[in-house]
Amino acid sequence: MVNKKITAKRVALLGVFAAVAVALSAAENMIPPLPFMPPGAKLGLSNIITMFLSMNGMLIPSVFISLAKGIFSLLTRGVTAGAMSAAGGILSSLVIFLLAKNKKESLISLGITGAVSHNLAQLFVSFFIVGDTVFYYAPFLIVFAVISGSITSLIMKYTSTYAARILGGKDKL
């Protein structure tokens, strides 16, 4: 990453990915909460973008997109939501980036650990706001992360080749 030039193509692609991530999270807000879901839990469809980038070694673009998503949440749903979104995105990007260095690590394990770390980061942010009562949610969030992480990685299985094609072969963002 360090020696790479900032080219127009790279900036444009980053913008495209950020736009897709924001669009996905906006679309997701329109889905009504399902009865079995813990209060406040979401599927995290936009995490597909950050997962794709960080698992292919593009940690910094992934963190950038997490911040873009955080700013979007900040504008539409307030400071708390913004901080939680950014914290979740950045931690899960980091976790996926590190785990993906092992090329045998499966998509589903990356998706699930990403979702778990995302939810736990959010839990810690809310811990600083309301106190230890929020840890009551932890088991629900972990179980739900297994489900949402599996869904994310399943979508990834069928879409990552197209996303890689947009990037243009081995070119990294």
Place this chain on the structure above:
Amino acid sequence: MKRPFFRPSDIILVAALLVFGGVFIFMPKNEGKTVEIMADGELKATLPLSIDTEYAVGEVVVVIEKGAARIEKSDCKDKICVGTGKLKNKGDTAVCLPNKVSVRVSGYRETDGVTW
């Protein structure tokens, strides 16, 4: 080399997470006797569940009815606290992040929160 979608060792990861979460979710629950209402990290009130009443913290209205407490109204956007529904077992919690208000049935074992 293509990354596999699934490998057998993932079963251990999934099982461990589900068991860990499941143990806490399905732990035997006891009905609580009182609820603690916190705002801004401070205990505002401890109310008995046995007496039907209403309590307001700022714009958040807590209602106790038929042995269960719930957040009836809140001015926040997302209404997650209202959607949480009835609280009657020890440890049941509803949180309103925007208003920094939480309602919890007393008797929650603190160690669960510390050691997970």
